[in-house]
Amino acid sequence: MDYVIAESGTTTVSDLLAKLGDETEGLKAVWVSYPTACFVTPDHFGDEIEVSAESTLRTYGTDDCMASALRTIVDELRMATECTCTFGHEGGYQISVILADACTKRGKPTDVALLRDLAPVMASQAICGEGKAIGRAVTQALDLFGSEIEPHFAKRQCPTFGCDAFKTYHILVSKCTGCGACLKACDDGAILGKAKFVHVIDQRKCTQCGLCREACPEGAVVRAGAKKPKTPPKPIPVKRK
Numbered sequence: 680m681d682y683v684i685a686e687s688g689t690t691t692v693s694d695l696l697a698k699l700g701d702e703t704e705g706l707k708a709v710w711v712s713y714p715t716a717c718f719v720t721p722d723h724f725g726d727e728i729e730v731s732a733e734s735t736l737r738t739y740g741t742d743d744c745m746a747s748a749l750r751t752i753v754d755e756l757r758m759a760t761e762c763t764c765t766f767g768h769e770g771g772y773q774i775s776v777i778l779a780d781a782c783t784k785r786g787k788p789t790d791v792a793l794l795r796d797l798a799p800v801m802a803s804q805a806i807c808g809e810g811k812a813i814g815r816a817v818t819q820a821l822d823l824f825g826s827e828i829e830p831h832f833a834k835r836q837c838p839t840f841g842c843d844a845f846k847t848y849h850i851l852v853s854k855c856t857g858c859g860a861c862l863k864a865c866d867d868g869a870i871l872g873k874a875k876f877v878h879v880i881d882q883r884k885c886t887q888c889g890l891c892r893e894a895c896p897e898g899a900v901v902r903a904g905a906k907k908p909k910t911p912p913k914p915i916p917v918k919r920k
């Protein structure tokens with residue numbers, strides 16, 4: 680959730696959240712946008728920070744993926760600057776590509792070291808404030824959320840399943856009528872089924888394109904993160920009346 684802070688000066692995240700009408704419970708972190716440009720975790724919600732009236736405060740719950748969060752922040756900072764210096768512009772581009780790969784199952788184990796090398800150089804050498812902020816944000820995110828971000832590179836996994844590319848598609852037995860529309864829509868041959876049988880998605884072939892979900896007139900195709908619905912291993916006769 681994003682909030683406009685609309686005040687400047689010294690404050691704390693706890694005070695800001697109270698004024699904005701949100702609770703601190705269940706939050707994993709907040710991001711206070713540029714020019715403050717820093718993550719704050721719950722154990723520091725009472726610490727003083729400097730904010731500006733143009734800043735926004737973004738909250739992250741336990742299900743949010745911090746690799747995806749960092750990717751969004753880096754891209755927002757890149758869009759906000761017109762700086763063309765090598766470290767602000769080129770460095771920001773490189774980091775954006777690395778994070779986009781991480782969030783779409785294309786991360787490489789060596790990319791973490793690249794981020795670790797590039798970010799401090801950006802923080803000290805970029806000419807624009809946004810470029811420096813990108814460098815600081817990357818280093819801070821890796822220090823605070825490394826256990827969540829690094830598996831995107833080392834194992835091509837998203838521990839929270841917050842990244843869309845890591846979510847899986849499933850067909851609910853309780854809703855499927857066996858009409859076959861999803862099977863026709865799937866270009867990857869990932870759906871098994873025949874008329875009047877509950878269709879089943881073969882996770883080894885599924886590319887998470889989402890076409891089956893769009894095609895299903897019954898809302899029987901769902902996308903799931905860590906918690907998957909129970910589905911049969913092969914098509915079974917339709918149960919729905």
Ligand code: SF4
Pocket residue numbers: 848864865866867868869870880881884885886887888889890891892
């Ligand atoms: S998400 Fe795409 S690839 Fe996967 S089963 Fe549905 S249509 Fe097929």
Ligand code: SF4
Pocket residue numbers: 850854855856857858859860861862872877878894895896897898899900
């Ligand atoms: S999942 Fe939807 S589209 Fe596919 S067979 Fe079942 S009801 Fe039809």
